[in-house]
Amino acid sequence: MQFKYLNLVRERNPLVHCMTNIVVANFSANGLLALGASPFMSTSPQEVAEIQTFGQALLINIGTLNKSDVDAMLIAGKAANQQGIPVVLDPVGAGATAYRRQVTSQLLSEIQFTAIRGNAAEIAFLANVDWQGKGVDAGQGEANLGEIARTAAQKYQCIVAVSGEIDYLSDGKNVIQIANGTPLFPKITGSGCLLGAVIAAFLGVVDKQDNLNAVVEACTVYALAGEIAAQNLSTQVGSFATAFLNQLAEISCENLTALLKLNKENNNA
Ligand SMILES: Nc1ncnc2c1ncn2[C@@H]1O[C@H](COP(=O)(O)OP(=O)(O)O)[C@@H](O)[C@H]1O
Ligand SMILES: Cc1ncsc1CCOP(=O)(O)O
Ligand SMILES: [Mg+2]
Known part of the structure; x- marks a missing residue:
């Protein structure tokens, strides 16, 4: 695999408008800055359409919802669609409550997403497949x-990324697996949410026809940064969060290939 978009993110410093949850807002902004992108957090209905006139990508994350935020997400998503800006959905806990199910369905019917990133339970819900999620966590399933x-x-x-011990990415035809990462990721809150923001940053620097490759590279760089950061950390989850942010800033395309566990498993559907 050739890594080509990471350097582009760092060169172009894309502005990523994050409509994200209150748990992860700070971690997501720090992660984007570390990577080389420019985070802009706003959920004000009064300004979110305007942001799409100068931003490079929009992230909609439903982690902590309220009516005003949902109104703003719909305004922002439609404006981004009009401007041709990539929009990423993180359907946090999508199947967990009736309200989340209703909001997810409305967002998906009124906004054309470029990519959706979620854990197994969240994407199984979107695909209408049986899975036992647990709140915002992936839970258990056999599918x-x-x-x-x-x-x-x-x-x-759109492009879909199911994250977990192995990430599964698809454009509806190809399925790509990434087996990098670390078990420390699910021990820190926001590691999935930041991945959605990082995917948005990568999509913000590529042409449409490169969307799948951009999402593959985003997930690969992210998982490898975590894997490198976790070396020698055992169960030190607090140190991992810091080491991971450092790695997002330090990781370079040159040292990635040897560690890669990438599998383009099936291209024939
Ligand atoms: N057990 C694991 N081993 C290695 N990497 C993991 C593991 N679980 C999650 N990851 C990685 O953690 C990141 C966040 O994904 P995930 O934990 O699935 O998100 P969420 O927080 O939304 O449930 C992804 O890069 C994924 O590859
Ligand atoms: C704990 C929690 N509760 C509502 S949103 C949220 C953050 C989830 O973040 P992530 O899915 O990235 O761990
Ligand atoms: Mg999540």
Whole structure:
């Protein structure tokens, strides 16, 4: 695999408008800054359409919802669609409550997303596949995650990334697996949410036809940064969060190839 978009993110410093949850806002902004992007956090209905006239990508994350935020997400998503700006959905806890189910369905019917990033439970819900989620966590299930990614990508006509021990990415046709990462990731809150923001940053520097490659590179760089950061840390989750932010800033395309566990498993659906 050739890494080409990471340097582009650092050169272009894309402005990523994050409509994200209150738990992860600070971590997400720090992660984007470390990577080389420019975070702008806002959920004000009065200004979110205007932001799409100068931003390079929009992230909509439903982690902590309220009516004003949902109104703003709909305004921002439609404005981004009009401006041709990539929009990423993180459907946090999508199937967990009736309100989240209703909001997710409304967002998906009124906004065309460029990519959706969620854990197994969240994307299984979108694909209408049985899975036992636990609040915002992935929970338990038996279904084939590559197929879930592919089904959701076909259904919503976008790139879908199912993150976890192995990430499964699909454009509705190809399914790509990334087996890098570290078990320390699920021990810090916001590691999935920041991944959605990082995907948005990568999408903000590429042409449409490169969207799948950009999402693959975003997830790969992210998982490898975590893997490198976790070396020698054992169970020190607090240190991991700091070391991971450092790695997002320090990781370079040159030292990635040897560690890579990437598998383009199935291109024939
Ligand atoms: N057990 C694991 N081993 C290695 N990497 C993991 C593991 N669980 C999650 N990851 C990585 O953590 C990051 C966040 O994904 P995830 O934990 O699935 O998100 P969420 O917080 O939304 O549930 C991804 O880069 C994913 O590859
Ligand atoms: C704990 C929590 N509760 C509502 S949103 C949120 C953050 C979830 O972040 P992530 O999915 O990245 O761990
Ligand atoms: Mg999540």
